[in-house]
Amino acid sequence: MSDLSAEAIQRALPAQVVGRAVEYYPQLGSTNDLLRQRARAGQPEGLLIVADEQVAGRGRLGRGWVAPPGSSLLLSLLLRPGWLAPADAFAITMLAGVALCEAIEQAVPLRAALKWPNDLLLPVGGAQHKAAGVLSEIELRDGAIDWVVLGMGVNVNWAPRGVVDGRDLGVLATSVGAALGRPADRLALLRALLSRLDARYLALRQGQRAALFADWRARLATLGQPVQVRLPRGELSGVAEDVEPTGALRVRDAAGALHVVLAGDVGG
Numbered sequence: 362m363s364d365l366s367a368e369a370i371q372r373a374l375p376a377q378v379v380g381r382a383v384e385y386y387p388q389l390g391s392t393n394d395l396l397r398q399r400a401r402a403g404q405p406e407g408l409l410i411v412a413d414e415q416v417a418g419r420g421r422l423g424r425g426w427v428a429p430p431g432s433s434l435l436l437s438l439l440l441r442p443g444w445l446a447p448a449d450a451f452a453i454t455m456l457a458g459v460a461l462c463e464a465i466e467q468a469v470p471l472r473a474a475l476k477w478p479n480d481l482l483l484p485v486g487g488a489q490h491k492a493a494g495v496l497s498e499i500e501l502r503d504g505a506i507d508w509v510v511l512g513m514g515v516n517v518n519w520a521p522r523g524v525v526d527g528r529d530l531g532v533l534a535t536s537v538g539a540a541l542g543r544p545a546d547r548l549a550l551l552r553a554l555l556s557r558l559d560a561r562y563l564a565l566r567q568g569q570r571a572a573l574f575a576d577w578r579a580r581l582a583t584l585g586q587p588v589q590v591r592l593p594r595g596e597l598s599g600v601a602e603d604v605e606p607t608g609a610l611r612v613r614d615a616a617g618a619l620h621v622v623l624a625g626d627v628g629g
């Protein structure tokens with residue numbers, strides 16, 4: 362029996378938007394894919410889809426997301442922030458990153474950090490390894506945001522291993538339980554996450570973009586670090602100096618030129 366079920370997830374959930382409706386599946390292709398269908402069919406915001414296992418879990422840019430059954434939190438949340446300008450849509454990814462950090466810190470004694478643009482890092486043996494990732498997908502209608510499907514994968518109780526898209530998870534990834542040194546309560550972590558997502562979403566809706574940006578920026582382990590940014594066209598090396606309120610990364614190259622990177626991937 363899994364510790365997760367739609368009833369257990371929703372029970373006394375102190376949330377106004379997040380988790381208004383919950384669907385839980387023991388196995389699914391990808392929670393993002395099913396939620397995109399629900400979004401296109403006109404479902405109201407707040408719908409949450411949770412899976413115990415994904416057989417076609419996705420990262421960004423066609424990459425994969427792997428997790429053995431029962432080991433992780435795999436979920437997607439439907440939001441309809443029509444009040445947010447499309448140019449500011451990255452605020453939803455910021456919101457997810459900050460809420461994930463806050464939820465982990467609320468549930469267990471660990472300090473979480475973020476890696477630009479969408480990774481959550483936890484400390485293991487003096488290093489910081491990836492324990493969660495965010496995949497936001499957006500659809501516009503008539504120049505406004507129609508929906509955002511906010512996907513999150515959190516490694517909870519497993520030691521990540523195997524090579525995915527050329528990256529060795531045994532070296533680069535960790536989980537909440539591995540960083541903690543003991544198993545973590547997956548349902549407690551999920552409920553903390555839903556409540557932090559809700560609080561952050563309501564605050565953003567009330568216009569608190571600057572506060573969200575400041576909290577996201579303060580958690581970015583990437584700032585001040587040498588980075589290699591993989592861009593759609595070629596690679597850029599430099600130092601990550603700062604981020605802009607849009608979420609763009611400012612990278613200073615060896616020749617002193619400043620580059621503003623809107624989307625990409627950083628290795629360090």
Ligand code: BT5
Nearest residue numbers: 391393418419420421424427436494512513514526528534
């Ligand atoms: C991400 O992509 O980090 C976003 C991952 C989002 C996954 C969730 S699960 C629920 C929802 N439904 C979905 O189908 N997806 C979302 P990206 O930055 O592109 O990172 C992907 C890379 O992370 C892969 O190429 C691997 O190298 C690595 N990776 C794969 N599985 C991992 C894991 N469990 N832990 C850490 N790294 C992993």
